[in-house]
Amino acid sequence: MSSFSFRLTNAIxxxxxxxxxxxDPRWNMLPKIFTEGKKNPxxxxxxxxxxxxxxxxxxxxxxxxxxxxxxxxxxEQYGPEGMICLQKVIQYASKxxxxxxxxxxRNDIGSTASAYAAGLIGSQGQxxxxxxxxxxxxxxxxxxxxPFAETARAREAGIxxxxxxxxxxxxxxxxxxxxxxxxxxRVADFVEKxxxxxxxxxxxxGLDYSSIGGVVGAxxxxxxxxxxxxMKRTWFLVPGYGNQGGGAKDVAGAFDEAGLGAIINNxxxxxxxxQSKKYAETFGESRWEDxxxxxxxxxxxxxxxxxxxxxx
Amino acid sequence: MSSFSFRLTNAIxxxxxxxxxxxDPRWNMLPKIFTEGKKNPxxxxxxxxxxxxxxxxxxxxxxxxxxxxxxxxxxEQYGPEGMICLQKVIQYASKxxxxxxxxxxRNDIGSTASAYAAGLIGSQGQxxxxxxxxxxxxxxxxxxxxPFAETARAREAGIxxxxxxxxxxxxxxxxxxxxxxxxxxRVADFVEKxxxxxxxxxxxxGLDYSSIGGVVGAxxxxxxxxxxxxMKRTWFLVPGYGNQGGGAKDVAGAFDEAGLGAIINNxxxxxxxxQSKKYAETFGESRWEDxxxxxxxxxxxxxxxxxxxxxx
Numbered sequence: 001m002s003s004f005s006f007r008l009t010n011a012i013x014x015x016x017x018x019x020x021x022x023x024d025p026r027w028n029m030l031p032k033i034f035t036e037g038k039k040n041p042x043x044x045x046x047x048x049x050x051x052x053x054x055x056x057x058x059x060x061x062x063x064x065x066x067x068x069x070x071x072x073x074x075x076e077q078y079g080p081e082g083m084i085c086l087q088k089v090i091q092y093a094s095k096x097x098x099x100x101x102x103x104x105x106r107n108d109i110g111s112t113a114s115a116y117a118a119g120l121i122g123s124q125g126q127x128x129x130x131x132x133x134x135x136x137x138x139x140x141x142x143x144x145x146x147p148f149a150e151t152a153r154a155r156e157a158g159i160x161x162x163x164x165x166x167x168x169x170x171x172x173x174x175x176x177x178x179x180x181x182x183x184x185x186r187v188a189d190f191v192e193k194x195x196x197x198x199x200x201x202x203x204x205x206g207l208d209y210s211s212i213g214g215v216v217g218a219x220x221x222x223x224x225x226x227x228x229x230x231m232k233r234t235w236f237l238v239p240g241y242g243n244q245g246g247g248a249k250d251v252a253g254a255f256d257e258a259g260l261g262a263i264i265n266n267x268x269x270x271x272x273x274x275q276s277k278k279y280a281e282t283f284g285e286s287r288w289e290d291x292x293x294x295x296x297x298x299x300x301x302x303x304x305x306x307x308x309x310x311x312x
Numbered sequence: 313m314s315s316f317s318f319r320l321t322n323a324i325x326x327x328x329x330x331x332x333x334x335x336d337p338r339w340n341m342l343p344k345i346f347t348e349g350k351k352n353p354x355x356x357x358x359x360x361x362x363x364x365x366x367x368x369x370x371x372x373x374x375x376x377x378x379x380x381x382x383x384x385x386x387x388e389q390y391g392p393e394g395m396i397c398l399q400k401v402i403q404y405a406s407k408x409x410x411x412x413x414x415x416x417x418r419n420d421i422g423s424t425a426s427a428y429a430a431g432l433i434g435s436q437g438q439x440x441x442x443x444x445x446x447x448x449x450x451x452x453x454x455x456x457x458x459p460f461a462e463t464a465r466a467r468e469a470g471i472x473x474x475x476x477x478x479x480x481x482x483x484x485x486x487x488x489x490x491x492x493x494x495x496x497x498r499v500a501d502f503v504e505k506x507x508x509x510x511x512x513x514x515x516x517x518g519l520d521y522s523s524i525g526g527v528v529g530a531x532x533x534x535x536x537x538x539x540x541x542x543m544k545r546t547w548f549l550v551p552g553y554g555n556q557g558g559g560a561k562d563v564a565g566a567f568d569e570a571g572l573g574a575i576i577n578n579x580x581x582x583x584x585x586x587q588s589k590k591y592a593e594t595f596g597e598s599r600w601e602d603x604x605x606x607x608x609x610x611x612x613x614x615x616x617x618x619x620x621x622x623x624x
Contacts, residue, residue: 071424073420073424076427077428078431078440082440109478109551112385139477139485166421179489
C-alpha cells in the first residue's frame with residue numbers, strides 16, 4: 001500500500017475532481033421508496049434503509065469522485081444496528097474503489113485516543129471499522145492528537161483535525177484572539193507542525209502534502225486563503241459547500257496552483273438533490289438517482305470552472 | 313422520572329459518596345480468567361470478555377457508588393461487536409440501579425449534534441444507547457452545544473462539557489490567554505450560562521445544580537477551586553484521580569460545602585486494582601474482585617476523610 005496522502009492524490013488525479021460526497025442518511029429526507037412513508041423507524045428498519053440508500057449512492061458516485069465521508073452520528077443514532085450498517089457502508093465503498101473518510105470527530109486523553117485510533121483508522125483488515133481517514137477534535141491538545149498521527153502513519157491512513165469549522169457558532173471559541181491571533185490559527189500552526197513531522201515518505205513519492213489534514217469550512221473563504229498559505233503540508237477537508245452556503249468561488253482559496261490540497265464536501269446537496277428546487281422539476285422523486293448524478297456532475301463542473309481544480 | 317441533576321443528587325446522597333467508577337476495559341489489563349492469556353482477541357472474543365468483566369464490576373460496585381462511566385473508545389475499538397457490548401453494559405448498569413454517564417466526547421455542527429444527542433442520551437427506552445448523561449466536546453461552539461442541552465432537558469438527561477481536561481497536553485490550547493483569561497475560563501463561562509438557562513425545574517426540587525455539567529481534571533486542583541466559585545449551577549465530572557496523579561486532597565475544591573457538586577472518576581485504579589502494589593499482595597489476581605471492592609471502599613473513605621464529601 002502507499003500513504004493516505006499518496007492514495008488521495010492519485011484518486012483525485014484519476015477522477016479529475018476533489019469532490020467528496022458526504023454520506024449523511026437522514027430518515028426524513030430519504031426518498032419514500034426507502035421509508036414507505038413511515039415516520040419513526042425502529043433501529044433495524046433504519047439500518048436496512050440506510051444501507052440500501054448508501055449502497056445506491058455509492059453505485060452512482062463511485063465512477064465520479066475519489067472519496068466519500070460517512071457521518072458517524074447518523075448511524076450511531078440508531079444504536080448498534082446503525083453501527084453495523086456503518087461498517088457495511090464503509091466496506092461497500094472501499095470495495096467500489098472509493099477512499100473512505102469517517103467523520104466522527106473523536107478524541108480523548110492519550111491512552112484512550114490510542115484506542116479510538118486503533119479501532120477506527122486503517123483500511124480494511126487493519127481496523128474493524130476500516131476507514132482510510134478520520135476527523136479528530138483538537139480541544140484536548142497535543143498528547144491527544146499525537147496518538148492519532150502515530151497510528152495513521154503506521155497504517156498509511158490519514159487524519160483531519162478540526163481547525164475552523166463551517167458552522168456560525170464555530171466562531172465563539174475558534175475566533176477568540178490570543179496575542180492578536182485567533183485560536184484557530186494556533187490550532188492551524190500545531191496541525192501544520194504535525195504534518196511536517198509526519199511527511200517522511202513525501203519526498204520519495206513526490207508529494208506536497210502529508211497524511212495529516214485540517215478541517216476548514218467553505219463558509220470562511222478568507223480564512224481558507226489565509227490558511228492555505230501557512231499550511232503548506234496539510235490537506236484541507238472543506239465542509240459547508242452547498243446547503244450551508246459555501247459556493248465554488250468561496251473554496252477557490254483552499255487549493256494550490258495545481259488544483260490539489262483540498263477535498264470539498266457536499267452531503268445533503270447531493271444525497272437529497274431530488275428535493276432541491278434545481279433538480280426537483282427535472283427529475284422528481286421517482287428519478288432521485290438521476291438527481292444525485294446530476295448534482296454530483298454539476299458540482300464537479302462548478303469546481304473545475306471556478307477553482308484551480310480545473311487544472312487537475 | 314425526574315431531572316438528571318435530581319436523580320444524581322439523590323443517588324449521591326443515598327450512597328453517601330460521589331465516587332464514579334469508569335468502565336474502561338483494556339484487554340491487556342484484564343484478569344487472565346477473561347483473556348485466557350490470548351494477546352490479540354477477535355472482536356467477538358473481546359466483546360464477550362468485556363461484557364463479562366463489566367458485569368462483574370457492576371455487581372461489585374452497584375451497592376457502593378451512584379454512577380458508572382463507560383468509555384466508548386474501548387468498546388468502539390472492537391467494531392460493531394464492541395458497540396453491541398457497550399449497549400448491553402449500559403443496560404446492565406441501569407438495571408442494577410446505577411446512573412450511566414457515557415464518556416464519548418461527541419460533537420458536530422448543529423443538525424449533526426442533534427443526531428448524536430437523539431441517539432446517545434435519554435435513559436432506557438428514550439434512546440437506543442440509553443445513557444443518562446454524555447460527555448461533549450466544546451470546540452465547535454454554541455450552536456453545537458445547544459442541541460445537546462435541549463435534548464438533555466427534553467429527556468431529563470445530562471451533559472458534561474469539556475472545560476479543563478486532566479491530561480498535561482490539555483494545557484496547549486485550554487490555557488491560552490484571551491485578554492488575560494485562559495480559554496478554559498471562556499468555555500466555563502459559556503457552560504455556566506447554559507446551566508443557568510437550563511435550570512427551570514431546579515427551584516421546584518430544591519436543587520443547586522442544573523443538568524448541564526463540566527469536565528475539570530483532578531490534576532488541576534487550583535483550577536477546580538477557581539471554577540467551583542464561578543460555576544454555581546454546574547456539576548463537575550472530575551477525571552484524573554488515581555493513575556493520572558490526582559489525590560483526595562486535590563479534588564476537595566470541586567465540592568460545595570454540603571459535599572455536592574462533583575463526581576470523582578476512577579477507572580484503572582478500581583478496575584485493575586489487583587495489579588497495583590497496594591492490593592496485589594493482599595489479594596493477588598485470583599481475588600481480583602476483592603481488590604476491586606477494597607479499592608472502591610478505600611476511595612470512598614479517602615474522599616469522605618479529606619473532602620466535603622464527608623458531610624454527605
